[in-house]
Amino acid sequence: MTKRIDVHHITRVEGHGNIVVSVSDGVMQECRFEVVETPRFFEAMLRGRSYLEASHITSRICGICSTGHSMASLRATESALGVELSEQTKLLRKLVFHGEILDSHVLHAYMLVAPDFLGVGSVIPLAATHKDVVLRALRMKKLAGDLCAAIAGRHTHPIALTVGGFTHFPTDSELRDLRQRLVDSRADVDATVDLFSGLPWPAFERETEYISLSKPDEYAFIDGDILSSDGPRLPAERYKEATNEYLVPHSSAKLTRNLRDAYMVGALARYNNNHAQLHPRAIAAASRLGLKPPVTNPYLNTAAQVVEIVHCVEDAISIIDQLLLKGIRAETPAPVHLHSGAHGVGVCEVPRGLLIHSYWIDENGKLTGADCIIPTNQNVANLEADMRGLVPQILHKPVEAMQLDLEMLVRAYDPCISCSVHVQQVEKKG
């Protein structure tokens, strides 16, 4: 007997990807996650551009984590050009970054994942059956968007973030207003934890290598070493030793591997590697959600995102307190030091995981080369390994049920497929 699952353009993910699984007489014949978007050539676009334009160009890689791309871009440029950031700049950047993590995690958990568990096909019927749930999601998303807009000038594609600092500053009263709204959102955050702690996550365990940034003093989102759950820790500049990109015929995204055949990045990897540095309220939420590190069920990536929602709200409140204590000053961006052959690497933990930008800049401030490694690429090989592990365990189910399990697995990774596509050329053999 043959079972075939062929999901063309899986829904409720960002971008286009296919699931292809075939089983014949109980033996898996094919098991692939195909990335079928066209290449985007952002790295080539950057060549010859001024260092001041890079973050605005790369922000367009993604409409969801545009701040993440801007941030990794700025950090690469700043590292290449020896820029030292002020404390205020670091705090404002962390704050806007939290806004984007919140926005993206709320979108994924509520709009893309929750419908699977609440028995509806999308968020629109969900609005009819669970109006309060959708209204809560919209409230939280609006707050996250307003937070981004107040700090970065607008919700998506930050305009106020620049090399060395900011071109626009929030007022103290805007910050106080946001602080109050964040405090008020605790009820929504708690309700989110309640909702997701009650969901019947599919039971599937596969231990893998988890890679995330890591910092000695905080739960890492911006900067840090690249840490593998298998032990090794690398400085960001040596990222290629961790990512080892390679090509496969069925994907226009480059795949990666480190110490094993595949590794996972994202909220679950961050949680597994850095859980002790979470805010106490987030640690309590993790326990309510049933997370106990190391968590090896990839479906729980969404639960780890919920934990990060709690962390980001609490940390954002504390960052605003620190900013208000000193008062916001309109600072001039820190100076750059142009020189020939400059090279720098910027690393961030964007909503979907480790993001790396690596730039080469000449003495006139023009980029001569760029390398961007996106989280979804890094997850493709691990997702396929999970699919190969999952299929034999669900063979007894009808094809439709198998398909749903596989789609939910793909969604759990929160893939941003459009972002992942940046290869120069993929040649098909034969």
Added chain:
Amino acid sequence: MTSTQLADPQEILVLGIGNPLMGDDGAGIRAAQLLNSQHLPSNVNVEEAGLPGWGLPSLFENHTNVILIDAIEMSESPGTWRIFRPEDVRFIMENDTLSLHQPGLAAGLSLAEALEMLPENLTLYGIQPANLTPGNGLSPEVEDSLQQVVASVLKDIEKKA
């Protein structure tokens, strides 16, 4: 949209929808810019809303008067524009192929309807695009018709104000 204040319920909200990097899909954005260059009554708020997607219901919050302007595929000659009333807007919602964005205007409107957040007075200005390929700038037909669209929106605003 940096304001974190609640809107004045008397406010007339005009939202220009679309992506100006995709040719005529930027028609709504251009219309918003043209409107903002005019002298407007103080209770009128014109926003370049871009691609609000699921965020559309949040934009509607506390508003009874909303005007949307967007490029809409109507199989008409380029630059043709039409006013859709709420009952027609329902048709737009049901026919998702008219949507140019993901999640599109239709999805955002459907979500608003499911949440009972559709504004009482909702008007949609649809402009037939000629060109929806990557690149800045509108086709001459669409650019021309925007003058009429803006004049009509201004009249509409006057009546409501």
